[in-house]
Amino acid sequence: MTLRQTLLLLLVFHASLATTAEFGEPFPPPAPASPEPKNCPAKCGEIDIPYPFGVGAGCSLSGRFVLTCNEMTSPPTLLTGTVKVASITLETAQMVVNTYLTYSCDVPTSNTTINHTSTDMALNVVTPFLLSPSENVFTAVGCSSTARIKGRGASPYLTGCITTCARVKDTGDDGTPCSGHGCCQASLTPNLTQVSVEWENRGGRSPVAENLCQYAFVATKGWYSFRKNDLIGNMTFANRLGSGPVVPVVLDWAVRDGTCPPTLEGNGKEIVPNGAACVSSESYCVNASHGAPGYFCNCSKGYTGNPYKKNGCTTHPGYRGGQFDLG
Numbered sequence: 001m002t003l004r005q006t007l008l009l010l011l012v013f014h015a016s017l018a019t020t021a022e023f024g025e026p027f028p029p030p031a032p033a034s035p036e037p038k039n040c041p042a043k044c045g046e047i048d049i050p051y052p053f054g055v056g057a058g059c060s061l062s063g064r065f066v067l068t069c070n071e072m073t074s075p076p077t078l079l080t081g082t083v084k085v086a087s088i089t090l091e092t093a094q095m096v097v098n099t100y101l102t103y104s105c106d107v108p109t110s111n112t113t114i115n116h117t118s119t120d121m122a123l124n125v126v127t128p129f130l131l132s133p134s135e136n137v138f139t140a141v142g143c144s145s146t147a148r149i150k151g152r153g154a155s156p157y158l159t160g161c162i163t164t165c166a167r168v169k170d171t172g173d174d175g176t177p178c179s180g181h182g183c184c185q186a187s188l189t190p191n192l193t194q195v196s197v198e199w200e201n202r203g204g205r206s207p208v209a210e211n212l213c214q215y216a217f218v219a220t221k222g223w224y225s226f227r228k229n230d231l232i233g234n235m236t237f238a239n240r241l242g243s244g245p246v247v248p249v250v251l252d253w254a255v256r257d258g259t260c261p262p263t264l265e266g267n268g269k270e271i272v273p274n275g276a277a278c279v280s281s282e283s284y285c286v287n288a289s290h291g292a293p294g295y296f297c298n299c300s301k302g303y304t305g306n307p308y309k310k311n312g313c314t315t316h317p318g319y320r321g322g323q324f325d326l327g
């Protein structure tokens with residue numbers, strides 16, 4: 001959508017608002033404490049955009065929750081910065097994004113030359129996002145890989161894993177855990193905002209003849225299941241996945257400025273005082289996951305909906321993001 005079209009839409013929305021006001025409403029809504037988003041796109045293609053996220057001016061809680069919807073692609077692509085968004089979950093304050101596979105291939109093109117190709121997975125996210133350390137895992141696939149993952153967060157971070165195999169047929173059956181024979185995994189530390197992959201120089205060791213490509217990625221736990229065939233040939237695994245951002249990664253998000261007030265004691269209720277963004281009644285404040293700064297909001301037990309919106313948490317079964325699921 002061009003800027004001009006956006007402005008035009010905003011004008012149309014304002015016009016419809018004015019009309020509603022003119023003819024009055026059955027019960028006048030109380031003046032909102034903060035401007036509530038109105039008439040913002042609820043979806044980008046098939047992907048829901050729940051507040052505090054939003055596309056367009058005034059549609060998100062703050063500039064940090066602004067997403068963009070690229071309607072030039074089919075289907076349209078929802079983006080945070082340059083990273084493709086697959087889904088947003090309010091209950092857990094998480095977002096699934098799609099990123100790229102990193103590879104390093106040595107493909108002999110003749111008896112004397114080796115064609116080397118590689119790509120870099122530069123996964124950078126900014127506030128309010130952090131890579132979820134509990135939902136993601138770093139994985140390397142290959143027969144001669146020392147893949148290192150370099151992270152930037154509160155302090156410098158470097159980890160990685162080693163995978164070897166003398167021959168592809170020595171590796172475990174398809175589906176065996178990645179424990180260093182054909183593939184390996186390393187868990188992530190909390191507080192990471194950026195990761196990139198480094199390959200250790202083979203140091204003169206000859207590569208395993210049938211295993212031309214080494215792959216590495218950070219992905220949702222359980223997404224990768226080992227396949228012997230991924231080790232064989234030129235770019236077999238990459239071609240199986242298809243091009244573009246295809247690797248799912250879970251991000252934790254939170255309102256980073258502020259924390260929840262101290263828990264109320266006594267009275268036997270689970271409800272605690274709201275963080276500033278938890279404006280709905282029957283909502284409560286949850287401190288950000290994994291010791292990260294900030295908080296997010298959730299609807300109280302028995303209520304569903306959007307705790308970031310006035311009266312957003314309701315008891316209606318099947319109420320979701322402004323629409324009722326019938327049946």
Ligand SMILES: *[C@@H]1O[C@H](CO)[C@@H](O)[C@H](O)[C@H]1NC(C)=O
Nearest residue numbers: 107108109110111112113114
């Ligand atoms: C590569 O080397 C093998 C044996 O070392 C030889 O049989 C083959 O003809 C060579 N191929 C080329 C393209 O030179």
Ligand SMILES: *[C@@H]1O[C@H](CO)[C@@H](O)[C@H](O)[C@H]1NC(C)=O
Nearest residue numbers: 107108109110113114115116
């Ligand atoms: C590398 O591979 C590409 C595509 O197969 C080919 O066009 C190019 O000539 C190769 N380079 C070398 C140095 O062999």
Ligand SMILES: *[C@@H]1O[C@H](CO)[C@@H](O)[C@H](O)[C@H]1NC(C)=O
Nearest residue numbers: 105107108109115234235239
């Ligand atoms: C390896 O596969 C990639 C992608 O399929 C291709 O672009 C490249 O030319 C291939 N390299 C060789 C040496 O065949």
Ligand SMILES: *[C@@H]1O[C@H](CO)[C@@H](O)[C@H](O)[C@H]1NC(C)=O
Nearest residue numbers: 259260261262263272285287
């Ligand atoms: C949230 O964190 C703040 C600051 O660390 C703390 O005072 C408060 O008790 C915590 N609230 C909850 C609900 O965990």
Ligand SMILES: *[C@@H]1O[C@H](CO)[C@@H](O)[C@H](O)[C@H]1NC(C)=O
Nearest residue numbers: 153154190191290291292293
């Ligand atoms: C995460 O980073 C923040 C500062 O950015 C720091 O205050 C906090 O202690 C860190 N948490 C962990 C678990 O490292």
Ligand SMILES: *[C@@H]1O[C@H](CO)[C@@H](O)[C@H](O)[C@H]1NC(C)=O
Nearest residue numbers: 091092286298299300301302
């Ligand atoms: C949010 O509320 C839902 C429904 O009550 C619950 O299943 C979920 O665990 C809660 N999330 C957090 C992070 O407390």
